[in-house]
Amino acid sequence: MTFPASVPSIVHNRIRRFDDSHTIERYVAEGGYEALRKALTSMTPEQVHEEVKTSNLTGRGGAGFPAGNKWGLLPPDVFPRYVVVNGDESEPGTFKDRELMERDPHQLVEGALICAYAVRATRVFLYVRGEMALAQERVGQALVDAYARNFVGNDIMGTGWSMDVVLHWGAGAYIVGEETALIESLEGKRAFPRIKPPFFPAAKGLYYKPTIVNNVETLSNLPWIVTNGGAAFAAMGGGRSTGTRIESLSGHVKRPGNYEIEQHNTTFRDLIFDPALGAGMRSDVPLKMFIPGGASAPWLFPEHLDTKIDGDEAAKLGTMLGSGAVVVMDESTCSVRAAWNIVHFFAHESCGQCTPCREGTTWLERILWRIETGSGREEDLDLLLDVSDNISVGLGWPPKQTTICPLGPSAASPILSSVPHFRDEYLVHVKEGGCPHGR
Amino acid sequence: MPRLTAENVARCEALMARYPQPRSALIPMLHVLQEQDGHLSNDGMRHLAELLDVTPAEVLGTASFYEMFKRDETGRYLIGVCAGISCMILGAHQLIEHAEETLGIRAGATTADGMFTLERMECLAACGGAPCFQANYRYFENVTHEDFDRTIADLRAGVLDDIVPPHGTLSRVVLPKAQTDPQRVTPEEVRQTS
Ligand SMILES: Cc1cc2nc3c(=O)[nH]c(=O)nc-3n(C[C@H](O)[C@H](O)[C@H](O)COP(=O)(O)O)c2cc1C
Numbered sequence: 306m307t308f309p310a311s312v313p314s315i316v317h318n319r320i321r322r323f324d325d326s327h328t329i330e331r332y333v334a335e336g337g338y339e340a341l342r343k344a345l346t347s348m349t350p351e352q353v354h355e356e357v358k359t360s361n362l363t364g365r366g367g368a369g370f371p372a373g374n375k376w377g378l379l380p381p382d383v384f385p386r387y388v389v390v391n392g393d394e395s396e397p398g399t400f401k402d403r404e405l406m407e408r409d410p411h412q413l414v415e416g417a418l419i420c421a422y423a424v425r426a427t428r429v430f431l432y433v434r435g436e437m438a439l440a441q442e443r444v445g446q447a448l449v450d451a452y453a454r455n456f457v458g459n460d461i462m463g464t465g466w467s468m469d470v471v472l473h474w475g476a477g478a479y480i481v482g483e484e485t486a487l488i489e490s491l492e493g494k495r496a497f498p499r500i501k502p503p504f505f506p507a508a509k510g511l512y513y514k515p516t517i518v519n520n521v522e523t524l525s526n527l528p529w530i531v532t533n534g535g536a537a538f539a540a541m542g543g544g545r546s547t548g549t550r551i552e553s554l555s556g557h558v559k560r561p562g563n564y565e566i567e568q569h570n571t572t573f574r575d576l577i578f579d580p581a582l583g584a585g586m587r588s589d590v591p592l593k594m595f596i597p598g599g600a601s602a603p604w605l606f607p608e609h610l611d612t613k614i615d616g617d618e619a620a621k622l623g624t625m626l627g628s629g630a631v632v633v634m635d636e637s638t639c640s641v642r643a644a645w646n647i648v649h650f651f652a653h654e655s656c657g658q659c660t661p662c663r664e665g666t667t668w669l670e671r672i673l674w675r676i677e678t679g680s681g682r683e684e685d686l687d688l689l690l691d692v693s694d695n696i697s698v699g700l701g702w703p704p705k706q707t708t709i710c711p712l713g714p715s716a717a718s719p720i721l722s723s724v725p726h727f728r729d730e731y732l733v734h735v736k737e738g739g740c741p742h743g744r
Numbered sequence: 745m746p747r748l749t750a751e752n753v754a755r756c757e758a759l760m761a762r763y764p765q766p767r768s769a770l771i772p773m774l775h776v777l778q779e780q781d782g783h784l785s786n787d788g789m790r791h792l793a794e795l796l797d798v799t800p801a802e803v804l805g806t807a808s809f810y811e812m813f814k815r816d817e818t819g820r821y822l823i824g825v826c827a828g829i830s831c832m833i834l835g836a837h838q839l840i841e842h843a844e845e846t847l848g849i850r851a852g853a854t855t856a857d858g859m860f861t862l863e864r865m866e867c868l869a870a871c872g873g874a875p876c877f878q879a880n881y882r883y884f885e886n887v888t889h890e891d892f893d894r895t896i897a898d899l900r901a902g903v904l905d906d907i908v909p910p911h912g913t914l915s916r917v918v919l920p921k922a923q924t925d926p927q928r929v930t931p932e933e934v935r936q937t938s
């Protein structure tokens with residue numbers, strides 16, 4: 306794939322240029338682990354933390370919380386404390402972390418080590434989604450090689466600083482991606498989210514010890530930030546959306562894929578239509594809607610194409626950039642079926658602890674399915690909104706939470722997006738006894 | 745039904761040594777067991793419970809939560825076709841029907857010769873390559889119906905053995921030993937801080 310030079314490149318820097326970007330030879334030849342050396346030999350943990358604060362790097366896992374601020378929430382002088390890397394990527398539409406783990410695992414390991422140094426962690430755990438066998442093997446091999454060259458382990462590069470990185474195999478459950486569920490899972494239990502407060506990971510995380518959970522992409526930015534300085538990162542983008550981020554683009558576009566774009570200075574139109582990015586609609590069927598930030602995010606429509614890819618701009622439209630997944634759907638897509646697919650996902654993945662989520666998602670799925678297959682009633686449209694309102698009171702975004710974690714309220718997103726916007730299409734389903742799109 | 749072999753007990757002990765609490769190794773240990781037998785037997789899970797000094801019910805409680813763990817005999821190849829949103833709008837449902845026809849089974853079932861189990865999966869994080877499927881969690885992207893049939897034939901013929909090990913083998917990399925003190929955190933200590 307060819308990329309225009311004008312598009313900035315931080316975390317995709319090597320992936321773009323080399324087929325062997327996953328090897329230690331390539332990584333070291335490209336200056337790998339030099340950022341770690343710089344941090345360990347010429348910076349205090351506080352100075353590293355300060356650079357990350359200056360960069361205004363925000364979490365790329367979904368919630369968008371500034372990483373430097375999160376690290377600042379650790380209670381001082383409480384040890385042991387841990388860094389947990391969230392590599393459970395399973396938000397529908399998202400496939401960027403997998404690529405980062407498969408194609409540049411050393412960048413992630415180096416980023417995790419830098420984080421561990423900055424927060425004075427005792428140990429790093431790298432939780433990788435179970436269904437990603439290649440990522441498991443690539444990250445595993447990266448660790449083997451990094452230990453062999455003393456980039457990980459005892460007395461790293463002779464600096465006197467020691468750190469272990471433990472790769473952990475997941476086993477298939479979307480809810481593990483939620484940080485407190487991830488911690489439970491890492492303790493060998495079912496992945497039931499914990500209630501916050503009191504279980505904010507920074508205060509009471511793994512084994513109820515202070516814990517920093519960060520996403521794969523978030524941490525992959527750290528080597529660059531240490532090398533080039535937080536200010537250089539903050540100089541890209543604008544507002545509170547600094548630096549670059551990866552957008553996972555899929556659906557009805559000519560060139561689906563992961564694209565590293567400059568935040569704030571790129572619009573959704575650029576992402577979907579630029580010849581070097583999505584290159585426009587597949588089969589040239591017009592755009593009907595797009596999901597701007599993973600299946601949890603409320604949808605956007607053609608009139609929103611000129612919106613900047615910027616967290617605050619998305620929030621103004623009542624949605625989010627979330628996990629950076631953009632799913633593009635053309636006019637051939639049935640909005641009822643699309644909503645059903647996403648609600649079905651959340652119903653399937655609900656951990657079952659909270660009644661509004663467990664029961665509500667199941668009801669929503671059934672109602673959508675009967676509309677799609679021709680047994681729907683006109684009252685079902687209001688029923689959908691009513692049930693949604695019981696899971697996500699007031700149907701706003703970000704949702705008011707009635708549940709332990711945000712999974713339940715997220716299931717209402719496709720309903721609050723599609724029912725008002727495509728009311729006529731829903732009614733056609735009801736009146737004509739099923740989906741007019743065929744299948 | 746078999747317990748873990750001595751070699752796999754050693755692998756499990758190495759896993760347990762990596763965590764401040766051995767129980768944290770339970771999910772990786774279940775993968776070791778599943779690699780050994782292709783699925784999780786009750787005897788095997790009892791053996792894990794002994795190693796970790798927890799009850800068999802606790803092991804089962806964890807195992808049953810996660811979709812990759814199979815308590816029933818599973819085909820040599822677990823074929824998981826993605827039905828997530830990006831794949832659905834690019835023909836996933838048709839691909840699943842086609843897979844059912846090719847394999848002669850419904851999603852959820854195993855072929856009579858024990859070669860293939862077919863599953864409908866949620867998003868596999870390969871949406872840019874929709875529609876897609878996995879064989880034992882190894883990816884096949886942008887697949888046509890013909891591609892699917894060819895892959896099944898190749899798996900049957902054993903020509904993909906290097907890429908796709910038998911069901912249960914998640915990673916073939918032997919992970920490095922930790923070098924620093926794990927600083928054990930006892931369950932009692934956890935209870936006090938909670
Ligand atoms: C239901 C649910 C699923 C989530 N899945 C993921 C995931 O797969 N990967 C991820 O990094 N974060 C996921 N998150 C967000 C995490 O809880 C957490 O905010 C994130 O890992 C923190 O890292 P960051 O600040 O670097 O983004 C999920 C959150 C929820 C509520």
Ligand code: SF4
Pocket residue numbers: 480497498654655656657658659660662663708709710711712713714
């Ligand atoms: S909202 Fe749903 S997924 Fe989250 S804790 Fe409650 S039941 Fe589980």
Ligand code: FES
Pocket residue numbers: 397398399826827828829830831832866867868869870871872874876
């Ligand atoms: S929707 Fe199929 S891989 Fe994501």
